[in-house]
Amino acid sequence: MWQLYQFPLCPFSRKIRLLMGEKGVAYDLVREHPWAPSDTFHNLNAAGRTPVLVNEEKGITLADSRAIAEYLEETIDTSPMINGTAAGRAEIRRLVALFDENFYADVTAPLLHERMKKRIITRQPPDSRQLRDAMRLAHGHLDYMDWLIDNRPWLAGSTMSMADLAAAAQISVADYLGGIDWKGHEQTRGWYAVFKSRPSFRPLLSERMDVIKPPAHYSQVDA
Secondary structure (H helix, E strand, C coil), X not given: CEXXXXXCXXXXXXXXXXXHHHHCCCEEEEECCCCCCCHHHHHHCCCCCCCEEEECCCCEEEECHHHHHHHXXXXXXXXXXXXXXXXXXXXXXXXXXXXXXXXXXXXXXXXXXXXXXXXXXXXXXCCHHHHHHHHHHHHHHHHHHHHHHHHCCCCCCCCCCHHHHHHHHHHHHHHHCCCCCCCCCHHHHHHHHHHXXXXXXHHHHHXXXXXXCCCXXXXXXXX
């Protein structure tokens, strides 16, 4: 049995959970707090970052969400998420990098810092300017997603791919933290509603942090 060391509001952990859900791979969750990793977790990944995927029976330990995703793609044929032509696979990987790097740096990371880390760790109020900047940058990313959805059935092409999972993982965390204003983004909102209705996504919608509650619309499939 696989064990996924993760944190509920880690978008990279969520990406792997979505992928394993789509592929029908069973796993147990092990919660780790990034700001205070256990000795066990630090021994598994010296970088101290989630997610880490472990299968003790097979003697396999995998770290870094993109490396984990590539491993699952190469070893499990069900529901391929990096497929198509060479150009198509390159486009999927380009968009995964866009969401993992740019969207995370612009939107998800600032929201996590201001609305989670400051509340739980440093006991400080959030910086309203930083929150406004993150939400402003989120609009730019959603504008680009609107354009993609206007021109393609899914973000990277004709079928759902790793690009969609990476985007949904980032957006779900930002949405949980109240950082997404859906006004003017009906295309992306519709795409996201489809994702929220998938069985792989339902466990994410039901999870809650102890002291940080999401907006009322967060778990509503059509909101």
